[in-house]
Amino acid sequence: MFTKSFKNSLIVLTLLISLTLFFGRSIASEVGISEDTIKIGQWSPQTGPAALWGAVARGTETYFKMLNAEGGIHGRKLKHHIRDDAYQPPRTVAAVKELVGRVEVFGFAGGVGTATGMAVKRYLNDQKIPWVGPASGSSRWANPPTRYLFALYPNYVDEATILTTYAYETLKKKKIAFFYQNDDYGKEGLIGAKKTLEGYNTKLVQEVSVEPLDTDISSQVLRLKMANPDIVILWLLPKHAAMTMGAAAKIGFKPTWMTTSTLSDAPMMNDITEGLWEGVIFDCFAELPDSKHPLMIKYKKAHDEFAPKERWGMFFYAGFLFAEPMIEGFRRAGRDLTREKFVDAMETIKNWNGGIGHNITFATNQRQGQRSVFLGKCVKGKAVKISDWLEVK
Amino acid sequence: MLTQLSQIIVSGLAIGSCYALIALAMVIIYKTSEVLNFAQGEMAMVSTFFAYSLLSTYNIPFIIAFPLTLVFSLLLGMLVEFAFLRPAKNPTVLGLIVITLGAEMVLYGFAGWKWGAETKSFPSPILDTRVYNLKGIIISQLNLWIFAVCISLMLILFLFFRYSKLGVAMKATAQNQMAARLMGIRSKRILSFTWGLSSLIGAVAGVLIAPITLLDPNMMIDPLLKAFASAVLGGMTSLPGAAVGGGILGVVENLFGWYVSTEFKSVVAFAIIVIVLCIRPSGLLARHYVKKV
Numbered sequence: 001m002f003t004k005s006f007k008n009s010l011i012v013l014t015l016l017i018s019l020t021l022f023f024g025r026s027i028a029s030e031v032g033i034s035e036d037t038i039k040i041g042q043w044s045p046q047t048g049p050a051a052l053w054g055a056v057a058r059g060t061e062t063y064f065k066m067l068n069a070e071g072g073i074h075g076r077k078l079k080h081h082i083r084d085d086a087y088q089p090p091r092t093v094a095a096v097k098e099l100v101g102r103v104e105v106f107g108f109a110g111g112v113g114t115a116t117g118m119a120v121k122r123y124l125n126d127q128k129i130p131w132v133g134p135a136s137g138s139s140r141w142a143n144p145p146t147r148y149l150f151a152l153y154p155n156y157v158d159e160a161t162i163l164t165t166y167a168y169e170t171l172k173k174k175k176i177a178f179f180y181q182n183d184d185y186g187k188e189g190l191i192g193a194k195k196t197l198e199g200y201n202t203k204l205v206q207e208v209s210v211e212p213l214d215t216d217i218s219s220q221v222l223r224l225k226m227a228n229p230d231i232v233i234l235w236l237l238p239k240h241a242a243m244t245m246g247a248a249a250k251i252g253f254k255p256t257w258m259t260t261s262t263l264s265d266a267p268m269m270n271d272i273t274e275g276l277w278e279g280v281i282f283d284c285f286a287e288l289p290d291s292k293h294p295l296m297i298k299y300k301k302a303h304d305e306f307a308p309k310e311r312w313g314m315f316f317y318a319g320f321l322f323a324e325p326m327i328e329g330f331r332r333a334g335r336d337l338t339r340e341k342f343v344d345a346m347e348t349i350k351n352w353n354g355g356i357g358h359n360i361t362f363a364t365n366q367r368q369g370q371r372s373v374f375l376g377k378c379v380k381g382k383a384v385k386i387s388d389w390l391e392v393k
Numbered sequence: 394m395l396t397q398l399s400q401i402i403v404s405g406l407a408i409g410s411c412y413a414l415i416a417l418a419m420v421i422i423y424k425t426s427e428v429l430n431f432a433q434g435e436m437a438m439v440s441t442f443f444a445y446s447l448l449s450t451y452n453i454p455f456i457i458a459f460p461l462t463l464v465f466s467l468l469l470g471m472l473v474e475f476a477f478l479r480p481a482k483n484p485t486v487l488g489l490i491v492i493t494l495g496a497e498m499v500l501y502g503f504a505g506w507k508w509g510a511e512t513k514s515f516p517s518p519i520l521d522t523r524v525y526n527l528k529g530i531i532i533s534q535l536n537l538w539i540f541a542v543c544i545s546l547m548l549i550l551f552l553f554f555r556y557s558k559l560g561v562a563m564k565a566t567a568q569n570q571m572a573a574r575l576m577g578i579r580s581k582r583i584l585s586f587t588w589g590l591s592s593l594i595g596a597v598a599g600v601l602i603a604p605i606t607l608l609d610p611n612m613m614i615d616p617l618l619k620a621f622a623s624a625v626l627g628g629m630t631s632l633p634g635a636a637v638g639g640g641i642l643g644v645v646e647n648l649f650g651w652y653v654s655t656e657f658k659s660v661v662a663f664a665i666i667v668i669v670l671c672i673r674p675s676g677l678l679a680r681h682y683v684k685k686v
Contacts, residue, residue, distance in 0.1 A: 047502065047505050047510075048505075049611045049614075050510075051505060051509075051510030051610075052510045052511055052512070052609075054510065182656055208655045209655050209656050210655065211658075211659045213611070213614055213615040213659075214615055214658070214659055215408070215411075215602075215605070215606045215612075215615045215616050215619075216404075216408040216643070216646065216647070218401075218404035218405075218407075218408065218647065219401060219404065219646075219647045219648075219650035219651045219655065219658070220650065220655050222397070222400065222401065222404070222651065223650075223651065223655070226397070238512055239512050239606075239607055239609065242512065242514075242607055243605065243606065243607065246521055246522060246605065249522050250521060250522055250524055250531060250533055251400075251524075251531050252531075268511070271514065272512050272513060272514045272607055273514070274514050311511075
């Protein structure tokens with residue numbers, strides 16, 4: 001049997017553990033909240049293939065710094081904990097478990113990537129931890145709705161539907177081709193476009209795909225050219241979109257190009273394509289970089305003060321956008337904050353325009369916060385708004 | 394129809410030559426030390442970034458920046474060999490390969506930290522958008538350059554290994570390091586030079602590819618895999634083999650993408666290797682070596 005000293009040490013250990021647990025709980029009424037702080041976690045790729053999107057988390061950080069400088073929310077300052085997952089789902093899981101178990105965050109804001117978010121979606125909901133604004137347009141965040149997850153980013157199916165409808169009805173172009181990345185991101189766009197055209201009893205004239213790491217797209221572009229479309233919709237990485245512009249220019253292929261919000265950073269795209277991005281139509285879910293919207297001016301000021309080295313681009317201020325409803329939720333839930341009260345408060349957000357997005361609405365069975373986008377066009381290297389906010393009918 | 398087919402073959406050869414260039418760099422190291430260098434791609438990527446800094450940050454003209462990049466890449470290759478591979482005590486070949494994987498990660502992290510993750514365009518004087526139209530077949534200035542550089546480098550290296558004293562010494566070191574050393578060959582210096590040379594060829598490839606693939610720390614991941622496939626196809630030790638392998642790979646990939654499906658275009662490269670290795674285990678252009686024990 002066990003020796004006596006072993007038993008004794010076991011008792012001491014049990015006592016110690018229960019004591020720490022007791023004190024851990026007794027400080028505040030809810031995990032992640034103290035008298036003067038709220039802890040919020042976020043994962044994003046700061047290294048690796050998708051490091052470009054890491055700017056989202058740094059944007060959220062700047063947003064929180066700005067709010068803290070204004071005095072915080074109901075007397076509490078926001079403490080932001082960023083973890084780098086290098087866009088690898090196993091590392092996301094590890095980071096999230098560490099933030100939940102050791103740091104004890106109240107909830108998560110942003111969280112970049114589809115595959116990475118999918119890896120922790122169920123865990124977070126099971127643990128009843130709120131998560132607001134996944135930085136990805138997958139339609140699976142809000143379908144089916146789960147209590148603790150609030151999606152914001154208009155999903156890719158909706159985006160593609162709006163773009164295709166615009167091409168067909170407003171631009172009156174009937175021959176539409178689609179070039180997509182062969183994964184969830186690209187395929188959701190493809191579904192949206194196909195379904196919309198089915199509604200008009202017609203079809204895409206061509207659809208071609210590319211793998212995320214491919215370097216040669218010449219045969220894809222040639223196939224697109226041979227189908228002779230009026231419009232080509234791109235659902236790609238920035239790099240592939242830029243390569244497409246180059247390859248198309250090379251073989252004298254000049255359709256009207258349309259693309260998703262992921263590629264709506266027109267100045268950047270114009271820069272890396274050396275001017276070939278001119279005339280490309282894209283959709284946006286937030287104000288444009290040089291918008292005169294009062295909040296955008298305020299955010300730009302925060303950027304100049306707290307993160308002057310960051311490029312003032314779409315990904316960076318999207319970090320503000322994805323966290324805005326969470327802050328609104330905190331404001332509505334009041335000083336006496338718990339996770340359950342927070343979720344209830346989030347559900348009272350209806351047609352909310354207090355941020356840089358549009359008509360954000362949540363309800364008991366509604367977790368897709370924003371469903372509208374507007375269209376922009378690259379004119380002389382700058383993004384120009386060419387439509388009002390559009391919504392899927 | 395014929396024009397289309399020719400166009401696809403030309404585009405295939407163009408991208409295939411890029412694979413071939415990196416494959417050449419891999420083969421050189423493999424020939425002298427039997428090590429597969431997985432850091433090859435990142436070495437080329439870092440050199441390309443160096444060229445980018447010279448060109449766009451310091452506005453140095455290409456004609457000066459390019460030789461400077463070559464010198465940098467030569468030193469970089471030697472440094473990687475000196476800092477990572479040489480310290481290994483009684484290494485096995487597998488151990489060395491794992492070390493190159495480590496070096497790859499270090500260089501990848503370094504590039505991400507130094508130049509950031511945003512995609513950049515590479516300011517090259519040789520343009521991919523300046524094209525020539527030969528009876529309907531379109532070929533860009535850059536494509537022509539890549540062909541030319543690939544073929545001449547292959548020839549130069551082939552002659553170098555066959556006829557120059559240094560080249561023969563490199564081959565000798567590969568076959569039996571101890572014997573080579575007894576014959577008065579400074580095998581360590583040879584190894585160091587091999588890595589420098591290989592890195593230099595990688596840099597040439599990087600600078601030539603960058604206008605097409607654009608510049609970011611991931612630019613070499615796919616080309617490296619394809620180059621590896623080309624080298625295996627050609628037999629891993631054969632320089633003409635690497636070039637031929639690259640060409641075949643590029644063309645088959647593009648034909649497949651055009652006639653069958655774009656969805657499996659990339660996969661087909663690896664299917665080819667499996668088939669070739671089943672039929673000719675030592676690759677297309679290499680002699681089958683049986684080591685006596």
